[in-house]
Amino acid sequence: MRHRFSLAPLIYVTLLMVPVYWLIVMSLKTNAEIKSGITLLPREPTIANFRMILGDPDWYMGYVNALAYVLINVAISVTVAIPAAYAFSRYRFAGDRLLFFGFLMFRMMAPAILLVPFVQIFSDLGLIDTYIAVAIAHCFFNVPLAIWILEGFISAVPREMDESARIDGYGTWGFFHRILLPQIAPGIAVTAFFCFMFSWVEFLLANALTTIDAKPIGGIMTRAGGVLAADISLLAAASVIGLIPGVVLIFFMKNHLARGFSMGRVT
């Protein structure tokens, strides 16, 4: 359709950026200036907060920890979801719909419901305060989502492809590796993006399952947040750095984003 220029997206995006702008401005101000009233630009920009966070392992390890469990989670979720999505796409078996729903149901479950058992299970296993605990906990919502998205992409690949691969002598592994995965590469990228997003923003479980060594940045900010009124600019700087992994991911994904998440057959 011929597109008429519209101001609406411009206004929408501008409004979305206002809080981000404000966060950046505050991170560059001193607390004294923040308290002295509103200024749209920092009078004397300072990077002291950033220097402090990036120079103190107690702070910067928070980002490393969060990234570590998120990446482990994305790896697990995508890896186990590909064969499962393939099964849902290609096979019909007793209870397939019910099983698909069973998976989906967990995506819809509140982390708060599973909080206490997770704490108990991972303490019994001696895994509290490890990346793997948080990565596994986040699987309950990311694995179903990954299966759901990938099922659409795999179903968009014609079945004839499977058969001709078999005739060409590919085994199961060779078929996945050489034929199927290259076909659904954009789907894997979209899936990884969504898994990253939902694991990266989750806080309740990530904070409850960690104490010191694996504490995500959000937990460190919460601890420092007791003095929130006193150190707004430091927390603003911590937040700004917390935006960076997302921005990097968006940069890598920008072609997929711009083309729209073609959710395979689902759209």
Next chain:
Amino acid sequence: MAFAYLAPALIVMGLSGVLPMMFVGYYALHDTFAGNSFVWVGLTWFGQVLTSPEFYGAAARSLGFALLVLAIQVPLGIYIALRLPPKGVLSSIYIVLMTIPLLTPSIVVGYLWKVLTLPQAGLLFEGLRWLGGGLDMNSPAVTWAVLLLMDAWHWTSLVVLLCFAGLRAIPDDYYRAASIDGAGRWAVFRHIQLPKLRLVLLIAVLLRFMDAFMIYSEAYVVTRGGPGVSTTFLSHELVQTALIQFDLGQGGAMAVIYFAIMVCVSWAFFRLIVPRAPAAAGERAT
């Protein structure tokens, strides 16, 4: 054969979904002393939760919040998606920028909006004062408005992205045919775009409804559940009961009921979505 492909996912979900859920069920039916010896109490906890006004209050607030979130974000998301340029540099810039809030950790979202509402430091507070108004965070209506605004800031773009993807999948021929028939903008939306958006919209509605229904961190950072209990949602009530009062039985019963609500809602949506998902796959398989 299908089972071999499903096994890894089943193992992971067994560990991270089914097993903890079984624990929750166990807590809900037992009483505990210091968390190590458990006594069967049947449905006592359920009785307690189902007669507790706090539970109904929190459930009603969560439901109300989730419905308001949908009422705001779905129309806004569709509207923005329709108005986005379909391709080009400007389109990419818009989409990249609007994805930033989606990837903001929820705790950062909470702090950001907390700070925006502070006197002196907060742009929202000072902006409203400059306009001659004010921002009274002791008023339940105002805190609700702030939370809805915050959630709209964080997640509306998800609806935009999904709808945008749906719109991109509509072949140009459809529009050409519509313009030959002299269809206006509304007719095109009503008869071409909206039906084609049905599936993505269902996904967007389901994800937004559930995530709003279980909101925790962002809202907690901004309001601490207050003023009073006006922004204490179901997740807050649950964490408060199970973890802070360490009342495992009542927390477990509450979790089971919460779970049951989510299963019912998911099932309703699933019935709407699935006629085209695994069932269709099954047809191809036979």
